[in-house]
Amino acid sequence: MRLFGGSLAAAAAAGLALAAGAAASPAQHVFGPLHGSPGSGLGSSSGFPPARTADAGLADSGKWLRIESMAALPSYQLRIKQPSLCETNGTQYSGYLDTAEDRHFFFWFFEARNAKREDAPIMLWMNGGPGCSSFTGLLMEHGPCRVDEGGRSTTRNPHAWNDEAHIIFLDQPLNVGFSYGANVVDSYAAGKDVYGFLQLFYHSFPEYARGELHVFAESYGGHYVPATAKAIHEANVEFSARRSLGQLSAAELEKRVLPLASIGIGNGLTDPLVQYKYYSQMACNSTYPPVLDQAQCDRMDSAYPTCARLINACYKWQNVLACYPAEAYCNQALIAYQQSGANPYDVRIPCQGGNLCYPIMADIDAFLNTPAVQKELGSDVSKFESCSQKVYTGFMLSGDWMKPYVREIPPLLEAGIRVLVYAGDSDFICNWYGNKAWAEALEWSGHREFAAAPDMPWTVAGKPAGEVRSHKNFSFLRVFAAGHMVPYDQPANALDMVNRWMAKQPFH
Numbered sequence: 331m332r333l334f335g336g337s338l339a340a341a342a343a344a345g346l347a348l349a350a351g352a353a354a355s356p357a358q359h360v361f362g363p364l365h366g367s368p369g370s371g372l373g374s375s376s377g378f379p380p381a382r383t384a385d386a387g388l389a390d391s392g393k394w395l396r397i398e399s400m401a402a403l404p405s406y407q408l409r410i411k412q413p414s415l416c417e418t419n420g421t422q423y424s425g426y427l428d429t430a431e432d433r434h435f436f437f438w439f440f441e442a443r444n445a446k447r448e449d450a451p452i453m454l455w456m457n458g459g460p461g462c463s464s465f466t467g468l469l470m471e472h473g474p475c476r477v478d479e480g481g482r483s484t485t486r487n488p489h490a491w492n493d494e495a496h497i498i499f500l501d502q503p504l505n506v507g508f509s510y511g512a513n514v515v516d517s518y519a520a521g522k523d524v525y526g527f528l529q530l531f532y533h534s535f536p537e538y539a540r541g542e543l544h545v546f547a548e549s550y551g552g553h554y555v556p557a558t559a560k561a562i563h564e565a566n567v568e569f570s571a572r573r574s575l576g577q578l579s580a581a582e583l584e585k586r587v588l589p590l591a592s593i594g595i596g597n598g599l600t601d602p603l604v605q606y607k608y609y610s611q612m613a614c615n616s617t618y619p620p621v622l623d624q625a626q627c628d629r630m631d632s633a634y635p636t637c638a639r640l641i642n643a644c645y646k647w648q649n650v651l652a653c654y655p656a657e658a659y660c661n662q663a664l665i666a667y668q669q670s671g672a673n674p675y676d677v678r679i680p681c682q683g684g685n686l687c688y689p690i691m692a693d694i695d696a697f698l699n700t701p702a703v704q705k706e707l708g709s710d711v712s713k714f715e716s717c718s719q720k721v722y723t724g725f726m727l728s729g730d731w732m733k734p735y736v737r738e739i740p741p742l743l744e745a746g747i748r749v750l751v752y753a754g755d756s757d758f759i760c761n762w763y764g765n766k767a768w769a770e771a772l773e774w775s776g777h778r779e780f781a782a783a784p785d786m787p788w789t790v791a792g793k794p795a796g797e798v799r800s801h802k803n804f805s806f807l808r809v810f811a812a813g814h815m816v817p818y819d820q821p822a823n824a825l826d827m828v829n830r831w832m833a834k835q836p837f838h
């Protein structure tokens with residue numbers, strides 16, 4: 331770690347949290363992930379954060395409704411509770427997936443509101459960061475309820491994404507939200523844990539196992555989604571092959587082919603090599619008034635060739651030695667935006683609420699730090715942070731940020747898994763220009779047709795909601811008048827988007 335001593339500090343100063351419930355904790359907020367706790371994380375000699383453990387008295391085995399396991403996954407168990415929170419009459423479950431390696435992932439599940447259908451799909455939702463809890467998405471974006479000002483209560487969300495689908499909010503990677511244990515610092519390792527979680531979830535809740543599975547995430551989820559989908563798809567292929575060869579034991583036959591039908595990435599970081607080229611356009615020459623002056627944007631443009639060279643090296647070697655310098659250099663070039671005072675998740679508005687940029691993030695922390703709420707959910711840990719700086723730091727130090735997760739997407743498309751990339755068009759940090767550019771550049775069998783396809787209007791209730799480009803099972807959707815957190819800014823349109831997508835209806 332000493333090797334990077336100097337540039338680590340620069341990265342810390344320049345690092346961005348792709349918070350996804352975005353708005354990140356003060357310590358963690360875009361461009362200033364370490365402001366909240368000087369001396370921790372990057373400054374320590376090892377760099378890697380310590381494991382987090384259950385708080386004494388909270389990990390009480392008597393609090394669970396049931397504890398499930400399966401012979402096929404002997405080192406895993408699911409502890410399940412049935413809370414009553416979040417303004418919903420529907421069935422909900424919360425609890426932990428535990429592994430023998432001291433990993434404990436927290437989840438919160440809500441049954442579909444309208445799903446009398448037996449084959450209602452399941453959506454798995456993850457927020458980004460890295461290090462931000464998926465409960466920021468739940469309580470700020472598209473969960474059944476939204477947190478009220480002050481964090482003492484919640485209000486029903488009429489545009490919840492569990493309208494037609496069951497939805498699982500999962501706190502991953504480890505030590506995010508209410509999850510705890512030994513650390514994971516790259517998105518592939520995180521993806522394997524999610525596969526194990528889903529196997530046990532389907533086993534424990536066969537009543538929800540008849541529909542399709544959609545894996546959606548936002549922001550740094552542009553890493554998690556391809557990594558998770560790869561883990562699921564490859565395990566499915568291996569499982570099917572061994573089953574047809576009669577190679578599976580009776581125990582292994584308890585597992586199933588997970589019904590992965592689609593993935594969705596909202597304002598994600600998926601192909602940094604392409605995406606880092608578009609920051610200047612978003613800051614100076616977007617469809618909204620410029621945030622920076624042209625000289626500042628010219629400086630960003632002149633930094634891009636070096637940034638691209640470093641990211642190319644990271645794409646080639648995919649190790650920390652090659653990837654860390656790209657993080658440090660390329661993020662440093664974005665500092666002018668932070669200094670402008672604009673919200674990095676929305677060029678239309680200033681960053682409000684101190685480093686949080688969205689005051690609702692503090693309400694989420696307050697709500698989930700209420701002892702009665704934690705007790706109802708069954709949390710084993712007493713401190714909830716919307717975004718964990720330690721997890722963020724671990725991912726930064728591992729070089730995960732700039733890795734080419736985009737390369738996992740073509741095999742999914744070729745296997746018939748549908749792919750939706752959507753982007754609110756006022757976000758800076760994972761802007762729609764960069765997302766559309768990587769979608770057009772993606773190398774797959776439909777590359778040429780997708781690149782040549784027209785952008786069609788997407789309307790909701792007769793009003794323009796965005797633009798869509800589709801070919802076969804690949805769609806890019808630009809969402810008008812939305813920042814990084816699309817469902818927060820455009821709740822009705824965002825619901826139309828996911829309902830149409832899961833129902834396989836076209837957007838135009």
Ligand SMILES: *[C@@H]1O[C@H](CO)[C@@H](O)[C@H](O)[C@H]1NC(C)=O
Nearest residue numbers: 416417418419420485486487
């Ligand atoms: C819950 O059920 C009650 C009684 O059926 C109903 O009055 C109320 O509106 C429901 N609440 C929600 C949030 O659906």
Ligand SMILES: *[C@@H]1O[C@H](CO)[C@@H](O)[C@H](O)[C@H]1NC(C)=O
Nearest residue numbers: 610611614615616617624627
């Ligand atoms: C601004 O964007 C427009 C449309 O994309 C482009 O034609 C123009 O060259 C850009 N201007 C600058 C200064 O980059």
Ligand SMILES: *[C@@H]1O[C@H](CO)[C@@H](O)[C@H](O)[C@H]1NC(C)=O
Nearest residue numbers: 743744745746747748802803
């Ligand atoms: C598109 O997805 C469907 C599943 O929804 C699949 O059956 C079909 O083969 C896919 N098409 C292509 C061209 O990959």
